[in-house]
Amino acid sequence: MYTHTHTHTHIQSSYLYSREKTVSGNMAELIKTLLSFSEQAGEIARAVRQEPQLFSLLVEEKGEEEKNQRFTHDFKTLADVLIQEALRYCVAQAFPVLSEYVRGEESAEFTNTLGETITVMVCPTQQETAQLLAKVLNDNKEAAEILATLVHSDFSWQPDLEFDKIPSLPIDNLGIWIDPIDSTGEYVKGDMGVTLGNITQRGLPCVTVLIGVYDRTTGLPVGGVINQPFADYNHEKKSWQGKAYWGVSWNGTRIHNLPSAPRMSADESELAVVVSSSEDKKLLGQLTANGFKVIFATGAGYKILAVALGLCAACLSSKGSTFRWDTAAPHALLEAEGGGLVDYKKLYHLYSEQKDVGADALKELQIRYYEPNPPPGQKWNNAGGFVAYQDSSILPRVLACLSQ
Ligand code: 2IP
Ligand code: CA
Numbered sequence: 001m002y003t004h005t006h007t008h009t010h011i012q013s014s015y016l017y018s019r020e021k022t023v024s025g026n027m028a029e030l031i032k033t034l035l036s037f038s039e040q041a042g043e044i045a046r047a048v049r050q051e052p053q054l055f056s057l058l059v060e061e062k063g064e065e066e067k068n069q070r071f072t073h074d075f076k077t078l079a080d081v082l083i084q085e086a087l088r089y090c091v092a093q094a095f096p097v098l099s100e101y102v103r104g105e106e107s108a109e110f111t112n113t114l115g116e117t118i119t120v121m122v123c124p125t126q127q128e129t130a131q132l133l134a135k136v137l138n139d140n141k142e143a144a145e146i147l148a149t150l151v152h153s154d155f156s157w158q159p160d161l162e163f164d165k166i167p168s169l170p171i172d173n174l175g176i177w178i179d180p181i182d183s184t185g186e187y188v189k190g191d192m193g194v195t196l197g198n199i200t201q202r203g204l205p206c207v208t209v210l211i212g213v214y215d216r217t218t219g220l221p222v223g224g225v226i227n228q229p230f231a232d233y234n235h236e237k238k239s240w241q242g243k244a245y246w247g248v249s250w251n252g253t254r255i256h257n258l259p260s261a262p263r264m265s266a267d268e269s270e271l272a273v274v275v276s277s278s279e280d281k282k283l284l285g286q287l288t289a290n291g292f293k294v295i296f297a298t299g300a301g302y303k304i305l306a307v308a309l310g311l312c313a314a315c316l317s318s319k320g321s322t323f324r325w326d327t328a329a330p331h332a333l334l335e336a337e338g339g340g341l342v343d344y345k346k347l348y349h350l351y352s353e354q355k356d357v358g359a360d361a362l363k364e365l366q367i368r369y370y371e372p373n374p375p376p377g378q379k380w381n382n383a384g385g386f387v388a389y390q391d392s393s394i395l396p397r398v399l400a401c402l403s404q
Contacts, residue, residue, distance in 0.1 A: 025172070027250065028168060030171050031163070031213075033090065033095070034211050034223075034225045035159075035246050036155050037211070038225045038244055039155050039244060044083055044086070044150050047150055048078070078147075079187075080105075080180045081180070083180035083181065085120050085121050087102060088121075097171070097172050102178065104177070104178040105180065105323065118135050120133070125152075126152040127148075129148040130144045132144075162256070167253055174222065174223075175369065175370065177324055180209060181209065182210050182299055182302070183208065186203055186206050187207045197272070199274060199295050201295070201297045208226050208227065209226070209227040210224075210328065211224065212325075214370060215370075216370055219368030219370035220369075222250040222332065223250070223332050226301060226305055227243070227244045228302075246333075247333040247334075247336025255336060256333060258333060271292050273292050273313060274295045274311075275297075276303070279316070279319075286402050300317070300321075304333075304341065305330050308330060308334050314389045314394050316344065316385070316388075316398065317387075318344050320384070322386065323378075323381055324367070327341055327388075331367060334389070338390075339388070339390040340366050340388075341366065341389075343365050344387050346384055347365050347399070367382060
């Protein structure tokens with residue numbers, strides 16, 4: 001098995017890799033293209049926020065049927081829909097064989113303030129895209145032009161050295177999940193961020209662009225890209241800088257650009273578990289009573305990324321508050337590190353019966369990304385919750401205290 005880590009790479013402004021020029025179908029090219037796209041998505045996300053008038057124009061409330069169980073007010077933004085549709089376009093251009101296998105959180109329909117419903121898509125030319133976007137933006141041609149320019153820009157970039165180590169694996173049997181902007185609530189609010197230790201609990205740093213790649217036969221994640229458009233704030237320049245992380249795990253190859261931070265050992269007295277603020281209070285009490293440090297953070301993608309970055313030992317969600325698009329990308333990063341993301345309820349049940357969970361059982365319990373849940377459940381809901389880990393030795397300790 002091949003594993004390699006190095007310090008994470010900031011995407012540089014000196015772009016050398018051009019995705020437009022690569023149409024070959026292998027894993028290395030796919031990840032490069034997705035990473036380059038994620039940087040473009042980050043640019044769109046930042047551009048929309050930096051223009052306050054544009055931003056207020058773009059925000060609209062989600063329809064009743066789309067509302068997340070927990071949020072009374074949930075938002076989707078044109079940035080969300082635009083990023084998703086831009087990925088669909090980008091994949092169709094570079095990898096036609098995958099074009100019908102891109103799934104996303106958002107519906108491409110957007111209603112402008114005049115009540116007109118428009119299907120947002122990227123058109124063959126910048127001019128056509130600008131015309132379409134102008135309709136969404138109540139004929140604000142200037143705003144439409146800025147966005148169309150961003151969408152049609154060729155975001156080529158300098159790949160990090162690890163890329164050369166990704167084997168030329170075939171891609172024909174893969175599928176893609178995108179959550180164009182995870183933590184939309186924080187994106188709309190736009191706060192700078194509140195941190196506890198190394199973890200940002202809320203604010204713009206919790207916003208991520210999540211792109212997960214899975215095997216259509218096994219349903220398991222095989223690659224992923226996470227872009228954090230608002231990772232660091234530069235006070236001098238008064239602007240945000242992004243970070244991007246990627247990982248590949250397939251047929252014994254494990255490679256990623258996550259930092260090689262020292263992993264926490266299960267013996268450490270105070271282990272951090274990151275959870276949603278809506279997590280079950282009894283469960284939180286059991287964790288703290290057993291020496292775990294419980295940290296609340298927003299953003300499903302950000303929380304699991306925190307595990308992949310080694311900032312906490314695990315991320316736990318006991319309820320069905322996330323969807324496949326929230327977990328596919330960070331799950332792939334964890335797999336690339338030798339970790340995983342398993343169904344919480346199934347894991348708990350197995351542990352209760354056997355008081356042990358072996359490697360084979362863990363493989364079985366990994367969340368899969370190919371098939372929807374049977375009715376009456378919500379199609380792509382992670383209904384049994386999940387536990388995300390970098391090192392599986394943490395699981396028995398978490399489970400032991402939960403079954404007390
Ligand atoms: C949300 C977002 C929320 C998360 C929720 C996701 O996705 O990541 O932050 O809740 O599960 O569905 P929490 O932060 O409590 O974990 P989106 O912002 O894309 O709707
Ligand atoms: Ca999400």
